Amino acid sequence: MAKPMNMRDKYNRMTRDLGWEPSYQPKSKIYPQIEFEGIKIENWEQWEDPFRLTMDAYWKYQAEKERKLYAVIDSFAQNNGQLNVTDARYVNALKLFLTGISPAEYSAHRGFSMVGRAFPGVGAQVACQMQAVDELRHVQTQVHTISHYNKYFNGFQDFRHMHDRVWYLSVPKSFFEDAQTAGPFEFITAISFSFEYVLTNLLFMPFMSGAAFNGDMATVTFGFSAQSDEARHMTLGLEVIKFMLQQHPDNVPIVQRWIDKWFWRGYRLLSLVAMMMDYMLPKRVMSWKEAWEMYFEQNGGALFEDLARYGIRMPKYWEVSVQEKDHLSHQTWATFYNYGHAAAFHTWMPDAEEMAWLAAKYPDSFDRWYRPRYEHWIAQEKAGHRFYNPSLPMLCQTCQIPMLYTDMDDPTQVVYRSTEYQGEKYHFCSDGCKDIFEHEPEKYVQAWLPVHQIYQGHCGGATVPEVLNWYHLRDGQDNRDYLYSEDRQNWLRWKEASSQLETT
Amino acid sequence: MANNMVYLALQNNEDARPIIEAIAEDNPHATINHYPAMVKIDAPGRLTVKRASVEEKLGRDWDPQEIQINLISISGNVVESEEEFAVERLS
Numbered sequence: 219m220a221k222p223m224n225m226r227d228k229y230n231r232m233t234r235d236l237g238w239e240p241s242y243q244p245k246s247k248i249y250p251q252i253e254f255e256g257i258k259i260e261n262w263e264q265w266e267d268p269f270r271l272t273m274d275a276y277w278k279y280q281a282e283k284e285r286k287l288y289a290v291i292d293s294f295a296q297n298n299g300q301l302n303v304t305d306a307r308y309v310n311a312l313k314l315f316l317t318g319i320s321p322a323e324y325s326a327h328r329g330f331s332m333v334g335r336a337f338p339g340v341g342a343q344v345a346c347q348m349q350a351v352d353e354l355r356h357v358q359t360q361v362h363t364i365s366h367y368n369k370y371f372n373g374f375q376d377f378r379h380m381h382d383r384v385w386y387l388s389v390p391k392s393f394f395e396d397a398q399t400a401g402p403f404e405f406i407t408a409i410s411f412s413f414e415y416v417l418t419n420l421l422f423m424p425f426m427s428g429a430a431f432n433g434d435m436a437t438v439t440f441g442f443s444a445q446s447d448e449a450r451h452m453t454l455g456l457e458v459i460k461f462m463l464q465q466h467p468d469n470v471p472i473v474q475r476w477i478d479k480w481f482w483r484g485y486r487l488l489s490l491v492a493m494m495m496d497y498m499l500p501k502r503v504m505s506w507k508e509a510w511e512m513y514f515e516q517n518g519g520a521l522f523e524d525l526a527r528y529g530i531r532m533p534k535y536w537e538v539s540v541q542e543k544d545h546l547s548h549q550t551w552a553t554f555y556n557y558g559h560a561a562a563f564h565t566w567m568p569d570a571e572e573m574a575w576l577a578a579k580y581p582d583s584f585d586r587w588y589r590p591r592y593e594h595w596i597a598q599e600k601a602g603h604r605f606y607n608p609s610l611p612m613l614c615q616t617c618q619i620p621m622l623y624t625d626m627d628d629p630t631q632v633v634y635r636s637t638e639y640q641g642e643k644y645h646f647c648s649d650g651c652k653d654i655f656e657h658e659p660e661k662y663v664q665a666w667l668p669v670h671q672i673y674q675g676h677c678g679g680a681t682v683p684e685v686l687n688w689y690h691l692r693d694g695q696d697n698r699d700y701l702y703s704e705d706r707q708n709w710l711r712w713k714e715a716s717s718q719l720e721t722t
Numbered sequence: 723m724a725n726n727m728v729y730l731a732l733q734n735n736e737d738a739r740p741i742i743e744a745i746a747e748d749n750p751h752a753t754i755n756h757y758p759a760m761v762k763i764d765a766p767g768r769l770t771v772k773r774a775s776v777e778e779k780l781g782r783d784w785d786p787q788e789i790q791i792n793l794i795s796i797s798g799n800v801v802e803s804e805e806e807f808a809v810e811r812l813s
Contacts, residue, residue: 225787225804268800271787279790286791419795423731423760430759438759442733442794449793453800503758517797520725524799524812 229270237340249338255401257473258466262339265461269450276348280355283443287359290439295366301716304432304500306371306709307700311498312363312437313373313563314490315425318390320360321381323444325394327353329405336402345454346406352447359440366436371705373562376690380562383677383689385668386490386554388618392665393487397480399661403462404476410455412480412533416521418448419513421491428499456521463528470529475657481533482650486617492547493554496576497568505579507543515540535650541626544583548576552591553622556607560682562691564700567596587629604699608682610669615644615662616651623647639663726811728769728798731762738792740779741771748775760794768810769798 223231240248252259293299303309327350334346368374381387397408426441459477462469492506504512514536522532551565558565568576573592576584598605611620625631635646639659646652655662671677678688686693695704730745732738734756742761746754752765763769776784786807798809 225802268802269787270802275787279787282791419797423757423762423795427758427760442759445794446733446790446792449790449796449800452796456799516725516727517729520727520797520811523725527812 225270228272229267232272233340233344236344245338249336251336251402252338255403255472257403257462257469259339259462260465262337262342264464265339265341265457267341267345267457268453271348271450273344280351280447283446284355287439287443288362291359291362291366291436294436294439299433299435300367300370301712302433302435306705307498307564307566308432308434308500309367309371309705310373310563310565310700311425311428311494312367312434313371314494314498315437316360316364316367316374317377317380317384317562318387318490319421320357320364321378321387322390322394323353323357323360325391325398326409327351327357329394329398329409332398333402333405342458345450345457349410349447349451349454352444352451356440356444356447359443363436363440370708372692372703373696379690383668384562384691385557385613386561386619388666388668389490390487392618393483396483396661403458406455406458407462407473407476408480408483410451411459412455412477413484414448415452415455416481416514416518416533417484417488418445418452419517420488420509422448423513424495424503424509425491428495428501428503431501431503432499459525459530460528463525463530467529474530477530478534479654479657482535482648482654483617485539486614486619486647486651489546489550489619493551496547496579497551497572502575506547507579510539510543534653535648538626538648538650542623544580545587545624545626545629548580548584548588549622549624552588553611553620555595556605557611557620558699559606559693559697560686560691562689562696564698564703564705566700567592567599583629599699599701604701606698610672612645613667613669614647614651615665615667616646616654618665618667619647621645621647726766726813727764728767728796728809728811729762729764730769730771730796730809731760731794732789733792733794734759734761735792741776741789741792744775744779745769745771748772768808770806770808772806773804 300309330346330350330353334343334350337343337346364374364377381391397405400408422441422445426438426445429437429441459473462473495502495504495506495509519532522530554561555565555567573584573589577589595605611622613620621632621634623633625633633648635649635652637644637646637652637656640663642663644655644663646655668677672680672685678684683693686697691697700706732742738761742754742763745752745763748771749763749765749769751767752763752769755762755764771786771789773784773786786802786804789807796809798811801808801810
């Protein structure tokens, strides 16, 4: 009897047998996208996948993950798990996650299907194909969770329609479209390395731990189940980077520029996570600042020390991200509070205990710069004038976030950067976003900026009710302050009903 | 200051508990941190999960690739063989 093959042999056999030499067409015609980005690959055989996962093992482990996941999701639904979350305010963090990130998982599925087709090497093709299937699994599990929460809470009912229209959802949407419209090597650097390896820990780990802390087992489970694929994705990201850097020295400056660009794009996108962590979880696990120190400064720092041997340095403007950690979540939440009438989730002011937590976590910034503003807004609200900003904000041409970030030396001054291209002026939230535009202006001048589109008359009309209608956002139900929301009224009614049941 | 930290983060559940115990015994230089629903194990240089140690805890055969079912995240370069799953720094 033949000796059973070991893991390495099995993996080599699978990839070797898939890698035949074409005879009807030259390789350059089969893989037409592989050269235009300037990346030089001498030998695809040198691709090493440390996981060496064969398809049979892949299906076996993924099936096991799915069984565990759906057991929890079913049990959550059957036992009215939504009533066990700490507070209905929590569900707004989930609305932002599920409407902002779940369609992005689908974009990632499409992106990996495309790059898996574009790469000539079998090891890379197999890894991309597995990831494409993973991403499809992620969006499916998240849609199941949307389906459950949509029965009880507002804001989930038309997430696909909203993703293509609503102003803040254009931030994750444009991020993924930017990656998908790049070449295959840039896409995989953007998503697998910069986003998954360097940044998604910030998205999943503190947030899912937060969901657990706030009683939301459905979210914890889809989150950690998705994240269990992430270890493989992160390994793919790191492998791609090392492979490109080892193949040819000319690749180093190209890869460095992509790392610079996609670090900054991803960091800006994570502003939404920063405000979720500091403001939207009724029970908090850690502050954004602590998470950034743990996951970026410590682990990202170690990663870039490893990559120094290949000639790669820390991403440009990483120092700015460290300076901004005292301000990012506060400035972002304050902006959403301003525009809470145009968002498909609720906003609110932190209570006294929450402000004490924020002051303790942010001793250098909260009491000085943000508490006074919040106290002013709370006083206005108590006087019957809950503040909503009636104007539309200027957006950054690159990240599409309103120009809300301030100068770190003077947190009263918003950073305005601008540049001219073919006689038109373009505006940016930061030097990072301006640099990205200036390298590829012909790409970013085409950006679909929600505010510009409203002013150009493409969004249902010129007034807020007309635009909300075009978003399919139900005024008075999906938006505005949590205090006056249907979600809160329902929540209080359900909790009262269930406590009465317990006493009888 | 040189920074060569690696980590493994696992779900805090029955399946992962023997794996976490095996990691703790085989990696005395590691720090085990508990978070809601998650255990994050940090160490300088390298973290190794040994097949033999996990099998000893579980009392059954265990393939190091099974760690993927309960793995949440990693930091470091992955080294995988029949006998172990490890993350390490290059230097």
